[in-house]
Amino acid sequence: MQETPKRNKQSLPSPGEPTLLPPDKKKRGALADFVALLPPEVSVQIFRALDIRSLCSAAMTCKRWQLAIDGNDWLWKSHCLTVRAVCQREIDGDRGSGYSWKITLLRNYWKSKVKQEWLSGKYSNIHSQNNLPEKSMYPMDADTWGEILEAELER
Incomplete structure (x- = not known):
């Protein structure tokens, strides 16, 4: 069995080794x-x-x-605005209620995914509830289901 050489804590870094920290701080x-x-x-x-x-x-x-x-909170804002494209009413309501961008995003992220699938017509030809994927029934309020129903009636 080969022994690996032990490095002295004060030794200089090798040419390929990053030198952002002094050698004694590299842990x-x-x-x-x-x-x-x-x-x-x-x-x-x-x-x-x-x-x-x-x-x-x-x-x-x-x-x-x-x-x-x-x-x-700024880190979460752009992601939240992307979700807003699908869940405008929900995002605006949460922001109006004083939720941070992060909490607003966490409250609406999965809803936006499921709502987008419904609005795009992914489930338009489903003949029974047994044919729906599990996440398609994410809990949504009556207004959201109303939006989905309107989209279905327009198809």
């Missing part, structure tokens, strides 16, 4: 924590490039990332 995971290293504006721009699922996953990575993501 497991420290290089991955760009939130601690970069200005907050830069971290927000990085997080802003993530899709909704990735943003939620990133928020669960560590406490620092969670605070950076959850503490910046």
Whole structure:
């Protein structure tokens, strides 16, 4: 069995090794924590490039990332406005009630997916409830079902 050489904590980094931190600060995971290293504006721009699922996953990575993501409502706004294209009434109602962009998004994300499928006619030719996928029956209010019914009647 081969022994791997132990590196001296004060040794110089190899040519391919990142040098963002002094050698004595390079601990497991420290290089991955760009939130601690970069200005907050830069971290927000990085997080802003993530899709909704990735943003939620990133928020669960560590406490620092969670605070950076959850503490910046602006990160959630663009995603929420995308959902608003399908759930305008719902989004506007939640925002009018004082919900943050994140909470508004979390309250309406799955509803928007299901509502979009219904409005696009995906379920127009379903002959029984047994033929509906499980998520197609996401709980929606009477106004939302009214919108779906109107779309069906127009087809």
